[in-house]
Amino acid sequence: MLLRLAFRNIFRHFTRTFLTFLAIAIGLMFLIIIDSMLTGIDQESFDRIINYETGHIKIFDRGYREDEENLPLDKSIDSPGRIVKAVGLEPEVAGVTSRINFRIMLSDGIDQYPAVGIAVSPSDDEAVFLLKQAVTKGEFFFTASEESILLGEGLAEDFDVDVGDYMTILMRTKYDTFQALDLRVKGILKTEDPKIDWAAVVIPLGLGKESLDMGQGVTEIDIKIKDPARLEEFRDMLAQKIPALEVVTWKELAEDVLAIARAKRGGTSIMLFSIFLIALIGISNTILLAAFERTREIGMMAAMGMRRGQIVRLFVFEGAMIGFFGSITGCLLGVLLNIPFVKYGINWGILMRDVGDVGYRITGVSRGVWNIDTFVIAFVAGIVISALTSIYPAWVASRLEPTEALRKA
Amino acid sequence: MNFRQRGRNPRLNVAVPIITKKRKGAEAFSLRLLLTLSLCLFALPSVALTGEEIIDQVDKNMTFGTARTEAKMVIHVSGQERVKTMASYSEGEDKSFSEFLSPPRDKGVKYLKIGDNMWMYLPSVDKIIKIAGHMLKQSMMGSDFSYEDALESNKLKEKYAVQLVSQETIYIKFRRGTEEVTKARPCYVLDLTAKVKDVNYHKIRIWVDREIFVPVREELFALSGKKLKVMILGDVQKHGSRYYPRYVSMKNLLREDSLTEMIITDIKFDVRIPKDTFTQRNLKN
Numbered sequence: 001m002l003l004r005l006a007f008r009n010i011f012r013h014f015t016r017t018f019l020t021f022l023a024i025a026i027g028l029m030f031l032i033i034i035d036s037m038l039t040g041i042d043q044e045s046f047d048r049i050i051n052y053e054t055g056h057i058k059i060f061d062r063g064y065r066e067d068e069e070n071l072p073l074d075k076s077i078d079s080p081g082r083i084v085k086a087v088g089l090e091p092e093v094a095g096v097t098s099r100i101n102f103r104i105m106l107s108d109g110i111d112q113y114p115a116v117g118i119a120v121s122p123s124d125d126e127a128v129f130l131l132k133q134a135v136t137k138g139e140f141f142f143t144a145s146e147e148s149i150l151l152g153e154g155l156a157e158d159f160d161v162d163v164g165d166y167m168t169i170l171m172r173t174k175y176d177t178f179q180a181l182d183l184r185v186k187g188i189l190k191t192e193d194p195k196i197d198w199a200a201v202v203i204p205l206g207l208g209k210e211s212l213d214m215g216q217g218v219t220e221i222d223i224k225i226k227d228p229a230r231l232e233e234f235r236d237m238l239a240q241k242i243p244a245l246e247v248v249t250w251k252e253l254a255e256d257v258l259a260i261a262r263a264k265r266g267g268t269s270i271m272l273f274s275i276f277l278i279a280l281i282g283i284s285n286t287i288l289l290a291a292f293e294r295t296r297e298i299g300m301m302a303a304m305g306m307r308r309g310q311i312v313r314l315f316v317f318e319g320a321m322i323g324f325f326g327s328i329t330g331c332l333l334g335v336l337l338n339i340p341f342v343k344y345g346i347n348w349g350i351l352m353r354d355v356g357d358v359g360y361r362i363t364g365v366s367r368g369v370w371n372i373d374t375f376v377i378a379f380v381a382g383i384v385i386s387a388l389t390s391i392y393p394a395w396v397a398s399r400l401e402p403t404e405a406l407r408k409a
Numbered sequence: 410m411n412f413r414q415r416g417r418n419p420r421l422n423v424a425v426p427i428i429t430k431k432r433k434g435a436e437a438f439s440l441r442l443l444l445t446l447s448l449c450l451f452a453l454p455s456v457a458l459t460g461e462e463i464i465d466q467v468d469k470n471m472t473f474g475t476a477r478t479e480a481k482m483v484i485h486v487s488g489q490e491r492v493k494t495m496a497s498y499s500e501g502e503d504k505s506f507s508e509f510l511s512p513p514r515d516k517g518v519k520y521l522k523i524g525d526n527m528w529m530y531l532p533s534v535d536k537i538i539k540i541a542g543h544m545l546k547q548s549m550m551g552s553d554f555s556y557e558d559a560l561e562s563n564k565l566k567e568k569y570a571v572q573l574v575s576q577e578t579i580y581i582k583f584r585r586g587t588e589e590v591t592k593a594r595p596c597y598v599l600d601l602t603a604k605v606k607d608v609n610y611h612k613i614r615i616w617v618d619r620e621i622f623v624p625v626r627e628e629l630f631a632l633s634g635k636k637l638k639v640m641i642l643g644d645v646q647k648h649g650s651r652y653y654p655r656y657v658s659m660k661n662l663l664r665e666d667s668l669t670e671m672i673i674t675d676i677k678f679d680v681r682i683p684k685d686t687f688t689q690r691n692l693k694n
Contacts, residue, residue, distance in 0.1 A: 069543075070542060105663070107663035107664065109662075109665060110665040111664060112663050168663055170637070173606075175606035177603070177607070177609060177610070177631075178609055178610055178629075178632065180633055180663070
């Protein structure tokens with residue numbers, strides 16, 4: 001009975017109801033879309049960090065991480081073979097490989113540009129990383145000592161080189177002696193990870209060991225595990241087995257990106273709050289106006305024996321109903337708009353290049369995601385908050401004395 | 410003919426090809442003897458030197474007690490030219506203090522080097538920065554010299570095996586004031602190969618002026634044997650008994666059109682250096 005009354009009431013002032021409803025719907029729609037995009041960027045960034053840079057878990061020499069920025073070669077794992085083999089036998093491990101990271105100066109004889117060198121194993125790298133699949137032009141390495149390089153797409157573009165061209169890489173050996181190699185570009189990498197596409201020069205591990213005077217040493221061992229949910233657990237287990245080395249998860253390595261993601265979550269919450277605040281004021285205003293407009297009506301209802309509680313409930317129902325329709329429409333609009341975002345994504349290319357390195361591993365298109373939680377939260381919150389904000393005007397309305405209310409009109 | 414083989418026995422330098430050309434008969438023998446003798450006589454004062462002895466002679470010219478220098482640094486990069494002027498004091502090769510005088514942007518930037526340590530003072534932020542670690546590998550004031558190049562010890566003999574490879578006459582191009590000069594100089598060619606691992610350049614080839622024992626050209630090589638940088642020293646002037654070049658240029662071969670020239674506009678040796686010159690406090694003065 002009260003519900004039906006409320007339902008009819010909200011249609012009596014269609015324009016006002018419609019505007020409130022629109023505020024809720026559009027607010028929720030934006031919330032859903034923005035959440036989808038941001039979660040998408042996070043997810044893709046994390047995936048790329050894992051797939052191209054860190055794997056799930058890395059093993060370093062003790063002390064490497066203190067000097068990590070300089071990519072020191074003297075803090076190396078000198079006999080990685082034994083560890084790689086032992087780790088590979090762990091049942092939880094999906095793949096293991098080793099790499100050398102080093103600083104280089106890339107030159108075409110005309111210009112030079114600082115970049116990061118990565119020496120990868122042609123046979124095992126794909127057990128952990130997706131670099132091999134990221135070769136868009138040319139080929140991946142066949143042998144560990146072939147004299148060729150893979151270049152990130154951005155670097156290749158900047159130097160205007162293609163597969164088959166020669167580039168010079170200048171680096172320092174483990175003992176800081178200058179080393180320079182003329183290498184043939186064997187492939188171009190397109191990973192969408194700016195740390196690779198704009199800054200990485202990949203060489204085969206054997207060539208790296210030899211030219212950097214590393215002996216058998218590598219700077220890191222990279223591990224992919226079968227169940228990423230057991231990341232920390234596996235790290236602790238491994239750390240216990242090889243106390244001489246440092247075992248870290250990708251989360252520790254990508255701390256900066258995770259921190260940005262967390263900060264952004266904070267930002268999203270503020271946005272969410274603002275959207276609800278706007279909706280809240282809108283609903284509150286609509287109901288309050290309705291209450292004053294309908295003073296006579298309230299007086300009549302009270303005179304006919306309607307109790308205060310019932311009047312309050314009536315108004316709360318009206319608010320909740322506007323909230324309900326707004327939320328449904330908002331969610332539907334969100335779904336509709338999210339479809340192209342998930343399917344085609346947004347191209348951040350120009351923006352990201354201008355902004356520079358902000359930690360996100362996005363170079364071009366980033367896609368949205370279907371985040372069911374957000375839909376549920378948005379939907380429920382839309383109704384609940386609409387209902388809650390109606391309480392105050394409803395309470396004001398219910399306090400009117402029936403006789404006074406009737407006379408007032 | 411292989412340069413290395415020639416280098417091992419400089420006495421036979423010129424004689425060897427003649428023997429191989431004229432082998433037969435007594436004429437050939439007497440001619441060979443004559444030639445050998447005359448060449449030996451002619452070259453006597455120089456051929457007697459080993460690579461290490463040549464380096465010692467070079468050190469006599471290039472190392473000094475104290476000096477005050479005023480210099481101009483001309484940085485050429487992609488068709489543009491930037492000129493910086495500086496004044497410095499140095500004591501031996503362990504201590505130096507330099508101050509940039511121009512352009513306005515760099516005025517007041519000071520460098521202090523004591524042994525293997527280097528500090529920089531930036532007047533714009535009023536801060537002393539120690540140049541260490543990765544910074545050492547960076548270019549100094551946008552030039553083709555790195556901080557390391559400035560720190561690199563001249564005591565080459567400790568880290569490198571010196572070998573006299575050959576003798577040849579080379580042309581050196583340098584600037585004297587505003588004019589460009591090209592000079593032909595007879596030189597010893599020395600190959601310095603690292604005996605230890607912790608050197609910047611695995612191999613250095615030096616051309617030393619045969620008459621006055623001043624290095625006129627240096628080529629710096631990577632471990633792979635690739636040539637990285639070429640240094641030219643010219644405009645040699647006599648200061649008392651010492652010969653010292655007033656012009657140094659450094660070319661980075663991995664970059665096109667990049668060249669840094671250092672032109673000494675004034676140098677005085679064995680000067681008295683004010684007390685407290687080589688202190689960090691002096692950087693802030």
